Structures are given as structure tokens and as C-alpha cells.
Amino acid sequence: MITAILFWFFAALMLGFACAVVFNRNPVASALSLVVSFIGLAALFVMLDAYFLGTIQVLVYAGAVMVLFLFIIMLLDLKAEVRRKLHIGIVAGGLAVAAAFVFQLCAVLEELPFGGRGFPAIRQPLNDVRNVGYVLFSDYNLPFQVVGVLLLVATIGVVILSKRELK
Amino acid sequence: MELTLDDYLLVSGLLFAIGFAGVLLRRNIIIIFMCLEMMLNAANLSLVAFSRFNVQAGLPNYNGQMLVFFIITVAAAEVAVGLAVIVALYRARGTTHVEDISSLKF
Secondary structure (H helix, E strand, O other), X not given: OHHHHHHHHHHHHHHHHHHHHHHOOOXXXXXXXXXXXXXXXXXXXXXXXXXXXXXXXXXXXXXXXXXHHHHHHHHHOOOOOXXXXXXXXXXXXXXXXXHHHHHHHHHHHHHOOOOOOEOOOOOOOOOHHHHHHHHHXXXXXXXXXXXXXXXXXXXXXXHHHOOOOOO | OOOEHHHHHHHHHHHHHHHHHHHHHXXXXXXXXXXXXXXXXXXXXXXXXXXXXXXXXXXXXXXXXXXXXXXXXXXXXXXXXXXXXXXXXXXXXXXXXXXXXXXXXX
């Protein structure tokens, strides 16, 4: 019972602040709403017994990535958007596509044969970080190293992109 | 009342829909980028839910969580590169409004 209440509380928190990201005119307020939304998502990860992922969700997303966003917003000194004339067609089209997606999702979930089942119990001691580390460094060792190279390439790319003169 | 897989998938789908609507509705390129991150996170939530649902030998299936780990890593790299591109764009054009940047438009 208490898990259900907590689940719906964090889900509502996450979705509410996600809406705030879309509807806020001020980019700084949007970014801070996204931080709260990500923290709600981390709580949902923890409720699914993914403690390690919940932790790196807070550290990497709510911490590093969103600080980078705020840094860029303040560097570019973006003011709250001036109210432009809204194209009613674009707004209606965007909302219609999103609503169609939700409708389709509900139809699929209705048909999902195992969707109504609860989560099976975990019958072993859950050493989450140990298990994640074991799988990461055995089955996923090669992708892990490739991701390391990717991060290096991204770092170099950012340095080159940020230079004054692109030659 | 027991939580089911459907609950998590519904919340994840709603988060995706909000992000999707944001990408379509907003004209500020940084907000669009944030909404893209939101959509990636919605996918992460359903992956973790399926991983927890598919219990094998009394433990969650860690393959799904590995995919989430790699998505988070790649998304961090993507944010760094994307924001550098936005800064370069702002230097060249002085705007982050997508309707003012239309040189590729036919």
C-alpha cells in the first residue's frame, strides 16, 4: 500500500514538473523543473530496486548534465521569451500528435498479456552495485571500453567546436 | 493495491508524450534539447521496469539496466556536444529561436 502511494506521488511529481518544463517561458525555470523531474525519476528507479541507476541518475543527470544546461543558459544570457504570435495550427498539431501517442499507448497497454501482473519477488540478497559491476565488466566489457572512447571523442569534439575560429 | 508493469509503462509513456509535445511546441532550441533528454529518460524508465519484471533466478535481469547505463553515458556525451553546437550557433546568429535559423529551409 505504502509503495503504491509513494509510486503515484513520485510519478505525479515527475510528470507535473515535466509539464512545467514545457510550459515555463523562462529557460532557467524550465531547467530547474527538469532537475526536480529527474529526481522523481531517480526515486522510481530506486522503487524498482535499481539502486545504482537511481544514484547515477541523480549524479549524472540531475547533477552534471543539468548544471551544464544552466551554465549555457546563463552564459548565453537568455531572457524569458517574449510572447510571439502563436501559430494555432502548430500548437493544435503538436497537441494532437501527443494525444494520439497517448491514445495508442493506452490501446497497447490494454492488449499487453502480462501487463496486469505485479512484479515477482526478489529471492536473493540484492547486492545491486556488485551485480551491475559484474555484468558490466564481464558481458559488457567491450561496449564499456567503446563508450570510453566515445566520451574521449566527445570531449575533443567539444573543445574544437568551442574554439573561436573554425578552420 | 499492487503495482503492476502497466503502471510503470503508462507513466513512462506519459513522460515521453510530454517530452514529444515539448519538442513540437516550443521554439527555443535549448528547451527542445531538454525535452529530448526527457524522452530518453522515459525510455530508461520502461527499460528498468522490464528489467525488474523479468526476474531470473531470483534476481532482476541486469541486461536492461546495462542498456540504461549506456544510454545515460551516451546522453551525457550528446549533451556536451549539442550544447557546444548551440553555443557556436548563438555566436554565429545571435539567437536560439528555431524560426530565426532557417537557412536550410527549402
